[in-house]
Amino acid sequence: MRARIIQRESVLEIIDILRREGYDVAAPFRGRGRDTFFDLVTDANKDDVRVHLPNPYYPPKRFVLPHIERMMNIKCDDGGCCVQPETDVTPLAVFGIRSCDVAGIQHLDRFYLDRDFKDVYYERRRDNLFLVNVVCTDIENDIDEMCFCMCADTGPAARGHFDLQLMDLGEVFMVVAGSAKGEKLFEHRIFEKADAAHVEKRREILAGVRRAFKKKVSWFSAAVRLVSRGGVSEQTWEEIGNRCLECGGCTYVCPACTCFTVSDRCSAAGEVERVRIWDSCALSGYTRMAGGFNPRKAVHDRRNRRFFRKLAHYFVQRELSVACVGCGRCENVCHGNIGMPSVVEILRRSSAGM
Amino acid sequence: MSVTENIYEPKPAVLERVVDEIDEVKTFYWRFIDESEQRRFLERFEPGQFAQVSIFGHGEFPASLPPSPTEGELFFTVRKVGSATSAMHEMGPGAVFGVRGPYGNGFKMESYAGMNLVFVAGGIGMIPLRSCIVYALANREMFGDVKVFYGAREPRGLMYMPLWREYEESKDVECHLTVDKADAEWSGHVGVVGSLFKKRDVNLTSKNTVAFVCGPPVMFRFVIRDLKTLGFSDSQIISTLERYMKCGVGKCGHCCIGVAYVCVDGPVFTYKQIKQLGEDI
Incomplete structure (x- = not known):
């Protein structure tokens, strides 16, 4: 044993x-x-x-x-550039x-x-x-x-x-x-x-x-179904989006969030270090391209995106679970009460016409 | 235990020459410093794929690969738009930068064997399409008719001009250029790209045809409308998307639209797929 x-x-x-x-x-x-x-x-x-x-x-x-992780060091001189991961x-x-x-x-x-x-x-x-x-x-x-x-x-x-x-x-x-x-x-x-x-x-x-446990029932399966089938109205996403203060807190405390951005910063003379840093889909710069075009400008589009990524059947099938572990942190840190359990509840109510 | 390849490690490349294409857009001819890397890249890449370009100290950006694998030469055509691309524009022959890739699904040209090909591009939308136009003509016997429609705001906004001049002489391809606004030297067609479809010498039908469309959002919408009037279905229209990307390999999350990562599931999608993704082009 x-x-x-x-x-x-x-x-x-x-x-x-x-x-x-x-x-x-x-x-x-x-x-x-x-x-x-x-x-x-x-x-x-x-x-x-x-x-x-x-x-x-x-x-x-x-x-x-790590929140900030060094990926490589890049040293350039007359002889060329050397990349050291x-x-x-x-x-x-x-x-x-x-x-x-x-x-x-x-x-x-x-x-x-x-x-x-x-x-x-x-x-x-x-x-x-x-x-x-x-x-x-x-x-x-x-x-x-x-x-x-x-x-x-x-x-x-x-x-x-x-x-x-x-x-x-x-x-x-x-x-x-x-x-x-x-x-x-x-x-x-x-x-x-x-x-x-x-x-x-x-x-x-x-x-x-x-x-x-106070929360024993959540309507994850209903939420997965609604989100995957496009059964959530634009109005519901807007209601959720209106409550988002775009702080990015939910993504920072989430044990299942994976997004990162990459940045070069200069370290010692002539050397550059490339780091990756946690990024958040709540922030407006997340999808903004060089030149300024942003396909996901409205905050509710970004909220839609977050919950879609976490709940849509396609991703559940690929990763074998919803991208939520039930820790409740997002609910704790969110100023707008749109942590995962609340959103699941909002989605369920909206589908029931409540 | 096998060692996992570091997918984020750029391989040093050297710039060989720089060609001014149009305003703010230059073409950079380059090669990997390591010969085996150069061979590996040339063997692997397909029309429509892209690479991640590192300008050390300024960052990394995704760039389409305009060359066709049949050309045996590597280059990027880059518009000066952000800090890394601006830094690249300052570079001259001999400068060292980093490249990793090729990434993305590409156009999978072999799946269109026997079909007629129509290419419609606006402005710098020609960058990703150039690759499959050159590829199609290098494998001419594989395809039916090949037509190219290319428009820009003004004559000096048309890229790769020597190529079009050559194609205008060729019997293998129909090449139609247009500008929204002519200048004194322009003797060609004037009007938006879609207006070329109605030209008298153009006979465009949707039968056994696939259309590759790439350009700014406004042009894209109008061209789609025109093609649909001609009977093209959503799955006969193919385009390539661009998104903010950091990794190119489906990890950083930025380019995810709907259920697709543009970097690994795209950047090439049919218009039918694009509509299902449900986000602005």
Whole structure:
């Protein structure tokens, strides 16, 4: 069996093991107030790592797809130009990644690695990534009213795509290995044998957590159908668009958004570095071409675009899931109340003539 | 384990000569510095494809490939419009820049074997069409009649003039030029591109014919209307789209229209497909 248990007080030792094996480890910390964030674990802060915390707004996606990533260095002199692609990647482990964000990384894997062209930068980071998933079991801390992983079918317990999965059973945590890399860690003595009672306890706790979610029903399938068949009126898109402040927040906090722009910037004398930066379809410059022509000028066209890209059957078929993991972040950050769950609801109501 | 190719890495190329085409538009003849890269590119590319051009320090832009693979020579025709293209316009022979590609689906000319070909272009819309016109004439026996209709605002807005002069003498192709506004030296037809279809010496029918249309949005709309009057169906009209693009390989997301990425699913679409995408041309 690929499951073990670990004593509560030993859970953070997993971080020590990973660090000893050469991983940089990112883990969740509490800032001031509600603020929580992933940060690299150091000797100084390692005791402040928290297992149960509200999921940080800024998703751990950035550990495989950095906000700004150097792609190559270009050196030009009299002898010509030399392009040196960036190749340096340090193995990184994310401790405490939630199931929704694991699903986000699974989505990115399908997008960046499964098509005709493979993204070499993403691939390199992904190959060097170790994921320690924590199942949301602390109803007070882990879950908020925006969470809707149950509708997106990504949580509360991820079914795969992690290396290790931890679930709080009270006195002990249950540990499940999702990969050979993860299972290898079971050689360490902190992992003890799990028995049938633990498995039963796990099932009980999960059932309880599922009942605690406020959002249990979303009309994803109806939304997918409406969007794919062009069943959403222009007026509805305009209503949604009118509420968009074009801040781009939804795309920045989304664990499943993939868009980026590329920019050259001058570094040392005569050298240029080419970087890629997250981009957002909410921004008007997103489709503007040199010369000024913009095929998607109206804000509702851009909103239409975002939800089409996330929900249309064509993309669902290609990527095997809607491009939404149910983390609820977009709903949390949106000033106009047009995060994914709200839009799904607006689409459903509009089709019902409500 | 096989090493994944870095799809974003531009390969250094050197500029060989620059030709002034029309105002703000120049043609840049170039070759890859690495010979094997040059061969690989020439073997792979098809009419209608494009490449990503890197002007180091200024950025990267997608550019149509106007040469036909049958010419064995590589060049870009580029309008000065943004910062990277402006920087390219400052470059002279010997300058080094980067190219990656070729990308996109291209015109898939072999699928039109045995058919009549009509090319309709306005202004710099000729850049992507030049490739398949030259290709079609190099493989003349593959196709039926070949007609070219090319218009610009004024005579000095017509590109690739030596080519048209040569075609006007040729029996292999009908070549019709027009300008919206003539100058003192212009003795040819005056009027929009669509008005060429009604010229007395033009016999244009939709039967077993496919029309390649490329040009500014206004011209595009009117030409579509004229072609439909002549009986062309939406799937007999083919065009190539342009969008803001950063990667060229379906990752950056900018060129996605409806369910298609212009860079990998296009840039060549039938008018029927374009209508289904549901966005302005």
